[in-house]
Amino acid sequence: MGQSQGKDRLSRRQGRSRAPSGSCPLGGEMPLPSWAAAVDEDLLGQWALNLMLMNVSTRKFGGAVRLPGGDIPAERGAGVTRSAVSRRFVALSAETMKAWMAADLSALDLLVIQIDGIHIAQDLILLAAVSVDGNGDKHPLGVMEGASENAAVCQALLDNMVGRGLDPAVCRLFIIDGSRALSKAIRNSFGRSAPIQRCQVHKARNITERLPKSLHASVRRALRQAWELDDADKAETLIRNLARRLEREAPGVSASLLEGLDEILTVTRLRLPTELRRSLACTNIIENMNGTIRRVCRNVKRWRDAAMALRWTGAAMIEAAKGFRRLKAHNQLPSLRAALLAHQAECAVGAGLDPVREAA
Template sequence: MSRRFVAKTTAQLAAWQTASLESLDLVGLLIDGVHIGEHCLIVALGIAADGQKQALGLWDGSTENTRVCQDLLANLQSRGLRTDRSLLVILDGSKALRKAVRAIFGDAALVQRCQVHKMRNVLEYLSDRDRPWAQAILRRAYQATDVKKAQRLLLDLARRLEDEYPSAAESVREGLEETLTVQGLGLPERLQRSLTTTNAAESVISRTRHVKRNVKRWRGGKMMLRWVAAGVLEAVKGFRRLKGHRDMPTLVATLRARDQRLGLTTAEEKVA
C-alpha cells in the first residue's frame, strides 16, 4: 500500500468527519452498526426533505457502546445537525444508542426502531417449525398502514408465544411502540416502508465491497475506516432518493405540526 494512498484516504476521512451539516435540510437520521470481519462500524445517514440520502459519517465501534454513541452524536451536533426541531431518528435497536439520542435531542427525536432488526431478534428464539407462521404475523403487522391493527397483531403474537417462547414474547413487547412510530404518522405506504428500517445503511456498506476486495488483511480499525470511507464516498455519487420520496412533503408537514404541539421553537422562529 502506497504512502500516497494512505495520506489521501486519511485526508478524505478527516474532511468527511468534520464537514459542516448546517446547510443540510435534514428531516431524518439513520444510524446502524454493521460488522466487517471482527470489526463493527457505525454508519450515519441523513435524509433530506426531498428524500435524498446524505452520508454523514463513519465510526469504529458498536452501537451497544454508550461512549461511542455519545461521541458520534456529539460530533454530528457540533457540525451543525439541528436539535431544535423534530427529527425522525431510525435506529438499529441498541439501548445505548437510543439513550444517547434522547440525551442529545430530547423530545425533538421521534424514534423509529428498525423492524428488520426486531424481526430477526424475535425469530432467533424460535424453532425452525414455528418461525414461518410467526414471521408471517410480524410481516403483516409491519406492513399494515393502520397502527392499531399492527399493535393488535403484535400483542396477539406475544400472547401466542408466551408459554413456549417467553423470551421471544418479551422481545415482541420490548420497544413495540417505537417499532410502529412511522406507521403512526399516517404516511403513504411506499414512503412508510422506506422509513421503518435501517436497510439503507447496510446497503451503503454493501456497495463498498469492490473496495474491500483489494484488502487481504485488515491491520486495525484505522485502516478499515479509511478503506470503507473511501468506498462510501464513492457510493455517495450513486445515491438515489428514497422510494416514495414524492410524498416527503407529508412527512415534513407532520414533523412541523409536531413541533408546534410540543412547543419546539426553531432559530428562525425566534428571529421572526
Template sequence: MKKRYQIEQQRAVQQFRRLATEQNPNVQMILPMADIVGLLQEGVGNLLRHAGLELMHLVMDEEVKSLAGERHQQHEHRRAHRWGKEDGYCVVDGQRVPIQRTRLRSGDNREQRLGSYELFQRSGPLQAGVWDKMMRGLSTRNYGAVVKDFQSAYGIEKSAVSENFIEASREKVKQLMERPLGELRLCAVLIDGTPFKDRQMVAALGIGCDGRKTVLGIREGATENTAVVSSLLSELVERGLDFSMPRMYILDGGKALHAAVRRHAGEAAFIQRCQVHKKRNVVDHLPEEHKAAVKRKLQNAYQMADYADAKRSLESLHRELMDLNPSAARSLEEGMEETLTVHKLRVPDQLRRTLSCTNVIESAFSIVETVCRNVKRWRSGDQIERWVGSGLLVAERQFRKVIGHRQIPLLLSSMANAVSKKPIAKGAAVA
C-alpha cells in the first residue's frame, strides 16, 4: 500500500504532465554570450550542466505560475500561493546537485508539491547510474572522485553510493527473478551449482531455439540439495516455463539436480551429464602418472560422433580402470549413459560440443567473479544474491548465440522423434 507522501508525489507529477500537454507553455532560456564563453573555458560539458540547471529553474517557475499566478497579480484560478523558498536537490548524471525551489501552499493550507521538482529529484536514474558504474568495476571508495561533475554535487560519498547500489541491485534481482518465461521457447536448460563465498549458488540458464541465452533464475543454499534445486524449478514453473516440452537439461552430475529435474520434467527431460565434470571426477581419483593418458582416452571417446563407438570406447576404458583404480572406474560408470545423451540424439558436432557440458553457465559465473572483485567484505542477508544476480545480468548483456545454433532444428527433431518412440507407461490411458 502506498504511503500518503507517495500518493501526493504521484498526483503532483500527473498534474505537471497535464500542464505540459494541455497548456503546453513555452520555456525560454537566455544566456549572455559572455557567460557562455566563460563556461566553455572548462569544456562543453560544463556549459551543458549549467544550462541544464538553469532550465530546471525555469520549468519549476513556469509550474509555479500555473498554480499560483504571476507574482503580485490577481489570479482568479489560483490553486495555491507562494510560501517562500527552500533548498533542495535534483539528480543529474547520478549526482545530487543543490537547487532552490519555491514552496507553495494550497487553499486548505497544505504543502503543494511541484510535479517538475518531483521528476527532477527521482532517484531511479541515480541508482541506475550507480549500479551500471559499479558493474564496470568502479568501487564505492573511488566513486565520488571519478563521477563528480558538479563542484557542489553531493550524495556520492561511499556510504550514499553503497545505499543506492543496494536499492538498485535489489530491484535488478527482483526483476530477474520475476520476469515471465511463458514466451520463451527453450531447446535446453543448463543448471549448475557453483560455490561462491562459502555459499552454494544454483543458477539456471536457458538456450532458446534461436540459440540465444537467457538467465532464468538463481537460488542460494548452504549445499546443492534437492530442496534448493526444486525450489528454483518450481519458481520457473510459476513464471510460465513449460516443463512438459521435450528439452535437454545439461547438469553438472549432482544427484540433487538429477532428481529435481526428473520430478518436474519427467520423460520430457533429456538429461546430459557434463562431460567436463565427468572427466575431472575420474581423473581426480588417479595418481599423477596416469592422469594425462586417461584424460586423453576420455577426450577421444567423447569426441566420437557415433553413440555406439563412444560407448564402446568408454566401456573399454572402464575395464582398464578396474585393474588400475577401481574408484576411478566406479566414477566413470556412474551416470556414463547420461554423458552420451548428445551422441544418442545424434546432435551435430558443433552443437554437441556446446551441449555436452556446463561451460556456458560457468563462463557466465566467471563474469560474476570479475564484477565482484572489488567486494572485500561479505555480509549476511541478500548481499550475495544481489551481487551474483547483478553479475549474471552483466553477463547476459554480453551473451552471443551459442556455437552451432543453426543445428538446433536437428536437435528438436531428434528429441521429438525420441519422445514419440518412448513406450507408454503402464496403466496410462490410450486414446
C-alpha cells in the first residue's frame, strides 16, 4: 500500500510539472490569450480602422494595441508594422465603402436630403449626401468624386441613390449650398417640381463678403428679418427692397442677392413651423459631418488618387454617423410631411391643367 501511495504522489508531481496543452514550457514565455486573439486578421483590421479614424498614425499602432506597460513582444509577422496596418486599413475601408455605397435605401422613410461639396484637394471635390427620416434620425447616403460640383458628378450621385431604392416619385425636400448644377440634376431625377432649399447661411455669407464692412451689419439684419418672416411674399418684398438699396453701392451684389430667390424661401413657402424652418434652411447637418471628415483626414499628407479620398471620406462619414443626434425640431416633422404631400398634389393638378391651357 505504501508503494502505491508513493507512485500516486509522484504522478501528481509529474502532472503539475508538465505544461498544459497550448501553454509554454517551463522557463519559457506565457503567451497572452488576448494578444493571440488580436493577431487574428479581422480583429487587427478593425483595430487598425478604428485607431486611424481616431488619428492614431500607422507608426504608433504597435504601441497603441499594447498594454500600458508596453512590454508585450510582437513577433515578426504579427501584423503591427506600419505597412501591415496601412494594408489592413486600405482593404477594410475599401470593403466598407463598397458595402455602404450598395446598401438598400428603399426601407428608409426619408423626408429631407442635404447635398454639399467637400474640398479634399485643390483639384478634387467630393459630393456627399446626408438625409433625415420621418423620426428625425440622420443617415449618410453616399459620396461621389469629381473635379468640381458639375452636373455629371451630381447626376452620378443621384443615380446611385435611385438605383439603391430611393423612389424618385416620392416628394422630398432637398437642401443644397446653391450650386446650379446640383439644382439641375435634382430636377432631372426627381421632377421639375421637387422642392429645393438653398442654404441661407451660405447666401448671407456670400453677399456680405462682397460688401464693405460698413454695410455688413445692416445687410445681415435685413436678411435675418426676411428669413424669420412667416409670409414668403413679404419676405421676398423685403429682399427685393434690400437689393434696390444696394444697386448704387454694389450692383453686382444686388443681382446676386436676387439670384435663386425662389429656392432661398422654399421652407417659408411650405409654411413650416419656425423652429423646423430654422433647422432646414441651411446645410448645418452636413457641415457638422464635414468637420468630422476634416478631423479624420488631417493625418493624410498626400492624396494619391480619388479612390483614396473616397475610402477615407466614406469611413469618416460612417464614423460621424455614430455621433448623429436627432433633428432638433423632429417633433414638427409631421408638418413637413403634410406640406410635401400638399406641394406634390398641387403640382400634379397644375401639370394636369397645362395641356388643357395649351389646347385652348
